[in-house]
Amino acid sequence: MKPPPFDYHAPVSVAEAVEVLAEAGAHGKVLAGGQSLIPMLNMRLAAPAHLVDINRVAGLGEISAGPDGVRVGALARHSQVERSPDACGTLPLLRQALKLVAHPVIRNRGTVVGSLVHADPSAELPAVLALLGGSVRLASRGGEREVAAADFFTGPLESATRPGELAVSAFFPAWPGGTAFVEVARRHGDFAMAGVAAAVRLDDDLRVAEARVACISVGPAPVVVDLTAACGNRPVASMDWRAVVSAVQERIEPEADIHATAEYRRHLTGVLVERAVRAAADA
Amino acid sequence: MHDITLVVNGVPREVRVPARRLLSDCLRHDLGLTGTHVGCEHGVCGACTVLLDGEPIRSCLTFAVTVSGREITTVEGLGADGPSPVQRAFAECHGLQCGFCTPGFLCTTTAFLRDNPAPTDEEVLEGISGNLCRCTGYQNIIKSVHRAAELLAEESS
Ligand SMILES: Cc1cc2nc3c(=O)[nH]c(=O)nc-3n(C[C@H](O)[C@H](O)[C@H](O)COP(=O)(O)OP(=O)(O)OC[C@H]3O[C@@H](n4cnc5c(N)ncnc54)[C@H](O)[C@@H]3O)c2cc1C
Ligand code: FES
Ligand code: FES
Numbered sequence: 001m002k003p004p005p006f007d008y009h010a011p012v013s014v015a016e017a018v019e020v021l022a023e024a025g026a027h028g029k030v031l032a033g034g035q036s037l038i039p040m041l042n043m044r045l046a047a048p049a050h051l052v053d054i055n056r057v058a059g060l061g062e063i064s065a066g067p068d069g070v071r072v073g074a075l076a077r078h079s080q081v082e083r084s085p086d087a088c089g090t091l092p093l094l095r096q097a098l099k100l101v102a103h104p105v106i107r108n109r110g111t112v113v114g115s116l117v118h119a120d121p122s123a124e125l126p127a128v129l130a131l132l133g134g135s136v137r138l139a140s141r142g143g144e145r146e147v148a149a150a151d152f153f154t155g156p157l158e159s160a161t162r163p164g165e166l167a168v169s170a171f172f173p174a175w176p177g178g179t180a181f182v183e184v185a186r187r188h189g190d191f192a193m194a195g196v197a198a199a200v201r202l203d204d205d206l207r208v209a210e211a212r213v214a215c216i217s218v219g220p221a222p223v224v225v226d227l228t229a230a231c232g233n234r235p236v237a238s239m240d241w242r243a244v245v246s247a248v249q250e251r252i253e254p255e256a257d258i259h260a261t262a263e264y265r266r267h268l269t270g271v272l273v274e275r276a277v278r279a280a281a282d283a
Numbered sequence: 284m285h286d287i288t289l290v291v292n293g294v295p296r297e298v299r300v301p302a303r304r305l306l307s308d309c310l311r312h313d314l315g316l317t318g319t320h321v322g323c324e325h326g327v328c329g330a331c332t333v334l335l336d337g338e339p340i341r342s343c344l345t346f347a348v349t350v351s352g353r354e355i356t357t358v359e360g361l362g363a364d365g366p367s368p369v370q371r372a373f374a375e376c377h378g379l380q381c382g383f384c385t386p387g388f389l390c391t392t393t394a395f396l397r398d399n400p401a402p403t404d405e406e407v408l409e410g411i412s413g414n415l416c417r418c419t420g421y422q423n424i425i426k427s428v429h430r431a432a433e434l435l436a437e438e439s440s
Contacts, residue, residue, distance in 0.1 A: 001324065008285065008302030008348060031349070038344040039325035041303075051302070055349050079338075103413025105332055105339045105391060188412050 003041035006051045014139055017057055017166050022141040024050035026163045031055070032074060032114035034107050052166075060168060065090040069134070069173040074114070074166070078107035091172055092283070093132070093179035097197065098123040100181060103189045113167050118150070119159040119221065122191040124181060126153055127222040128184060131197045131214035134172045138165045146171075153221035176211065177201030178283030180276045184268050192217055193260040194268035198276035200283075207235050211277060215269050218252035225251050227277070236281045244277065245270040287351035291316065300347050307331045309347035310357060318358040318386050322415075322430025329414030332387040333357050339394045358386035359392055369393050369427075369432035378427030380418035387414050390430050396435055402428070 003224035009024075011017040021028050029048035031037055032055070040046040060075040065086035072081055072217065078098050081087050088095040101107060101115070101124050115125040116136055129136070129149045137146050138161060152160045161167055183195030194217050201210040208231040216222045231239060254265035284299050291314060293314045305324075310316045310333070322328035331343040334356035345388045361367045366374065369392050379385045388411060395402070395410040402410065407428045416424060 002305070002308070005301065005303055006344075010348070031346075034344050034346070034349070035326060035341075038305075038346070042324045043400075052351055053346070094379040095302070102326075103329075104410065105329065105341060105413045106326060108335075108338045108342075109340050109344065188409075 001044060003038065004044060004047040006048055008051055008053065009098070010053045010056050012056050012058060013166060014059070014166065017052060017243050018053055018139050018141050018164070020050070020052050021166055022050065022164045024164075028052055028163065030117075030166060033077065033110040035102070035110035036114065036118045036120070062169075063087050067174065069132075069171055070094065071169050071171045072112045073146075073169050074111060076112055078102075078110045078112060078115070079104065081112050082107065084246050090174050091132075091179075093128055093181065093197065093199070093230070094172065095173065096179060096181040097128045100124050100185075100192070100195070101182055113170050116170055117159050117167050119153050119155075119157055120191070121156045121220055122195075122217040124183075124192075124195065124197070124216065127195070127197045127214040127216045128181075129170060129172060130222040130224050131199055131212060132173045132175055134170060136161075136170045138162075139168045139169050140165045146166070150224075155220045175199045175201075178280040179277060180279035180283060182272050182276045182279065183216070184272065194254075194265050194272055196219060196269060196272040198273075198274040198280040200277055200280035202281060203233075207233050207236070208239070208281065209233070211280075213248060213273055213276060215248065215252055215273075218254040218265050218269050220253075223252050231277075236278055239277075241274050245273050248273045285348050285351075287348055289314075289351065290354045292356055293354075298347070302346060302348050304347045305343055306345040306347045306350060307342035310355070311323070313347075313408065316357050316359055318398075319352060320383055320386050322383070327415070328384070329387040329391065330384050332390045332414065334390055334394055337394065337397075339391050356390070358389050361389055367393065368438055369431040372431035372434055373427040376423050376427040376430050378419065378424045384414060384416040384418075388416070388424060392431060396428070396432055400435060401432060415437070419427065 009020045027049035031053045033063045062073040070087045082098040181197045183192035185192045197214045203209040211227040213230045230244045254262040256262045320330040322330040326344045333342045
């Protein structure tokens with residue numbers, strides 16, 4: 001099907017964009033890569049009166065990496081971040097996650113920040129931001145605010161972004177250890193039935209000093225679980241995996257849909273937690 | 284309505300469209316370039332893939348107004364005089380049957396081989412994983428991509 005009609009705005013600066021968004025209020029929507037919004041328009045699941053296309057806004061395409069982490073501007077495409085040696089050198093988890101996001105052609109248009117604002121509970125990048133305790137910077141006519149990941153993902157397809165706000169960038173903190181992202185999807189490139197991002201830090205004796213996971217497709221938002229206690233400061237080779245897995249399974253709330261039953265998602269998540277923690281400890 | 288200019292296959296084309304006009308429909312209906320096919324209109328099948336400044340994108344998930352002023356290459360523009368090496372490889376290896384998916388595969392493959400001129404089997408699979416074909420069973424498409432890599436290498440040597 002075709003998108004419903006809307007008034008189109010193409011601001012060229014952040015100041016102009018937030019002005020237009022303030023005027024449009026609850027009737028306005030930002031268009032970034034369009035890889036989630038345009039399918040929803042084509043299927044008539046969304047019908048905003050005003051579309052604010054930010055593709056011509058100057059200064060939003062930056063990707064900057066430093067020892068603390070990586071800041072990604074609102075117009076940085078998935079593929080640009082995936083190919084950035086600086087960003088992925090600082091944070092290999094970005095590339096590990098982005099390889100699982102849709103297909104290369106979709107990644108040429110879709111943006112990292114757009115994926116965060118879209119807040120699909122099956123999406124990989126919200127899990128990465130939540131796992132690392134990152135944040136999103138939101139601009140509006142009144143100024144800027146930085147929202148922590150824990151407060152940003154408020155429900156399925158719901159983020160803390162208010163009408164009139166433009167997400168200008170996101171910050172992904174560096175992790176002083178290994179990471180991994182594993183998932184199971186029906187077809188390569190599809191949204192995952194279950195997926196787990198893991199961040200693990202080993203001490204000098206190769207025992208697990210710190211471990212966390214973020215699980216997707218098993219709750220209204222990414223489910224972050226600190227596994228440091230469940231890992232019991234043991235080396236990976238003598239881990240009590242049953243304890244680790246049940247610490248996660250207690251926290252997730254999978255639901256059934258046409259792709260998988262709740263029980264199957266719970267099972268998959270358990271299997272993937274072990275795989276992800278092992279891979280992150282090896283990385 | 285919006286007056287926009289798209290540089291399609293090297294030729295600047297001026298066109299007046301509503302903001303909601305998808306790039307796929309602009310190419311097909313407004314510019315008469317029906318080589319770009321439309322299957323699903325939600326990004327899944329890849330039939331509508333065209334090149335935007337050389338990079339493959341879904342034309343069904345792009346508004347024409349967003350890309351005003353930019354260069355678009357469609358299947359009609361892949362070969363300068365006669366079919367391009369990628370097109371010849373698909374013909375030679377029977378990489379198509381009904382041909383519905385073919386424009387998308389050709390655009391995707393053209394950009395893929397430019398970035399990776401000698402891909403492994405696995406890289407080819409990943410490269411074309413976002414394009415669906417209901418006819419061929421893919422094996423001949425994979426052969427076509429490898430054959431296209433050979434033809435391109437011969438041509439540039
Ligand atoms: C076939 C297909 C498969 C896919 N598979 C996956 C997958 O496996 N995993 C995955 O994570 N994603 C997947 N996606 C979605 C893809 O990653 C999108 O690119 C991403 O979710 C949204 O980014 P976008 O820039 O395209 O945003 P848009 O589509 O432009 O916007 C999405 C939403 O976010 C809002 N928004 C976007 N940017 C901003 C901003 N800067 N400020 C305020 N609001 C903003 C928009 O208003 C809209 O509500 C898939 C898409 C397709 C078509
Ligand atoms: S028509 Fe665009 S991806 Fe199917
Ligand atoms: S040749 Fe018929 S869909 Fe691919």
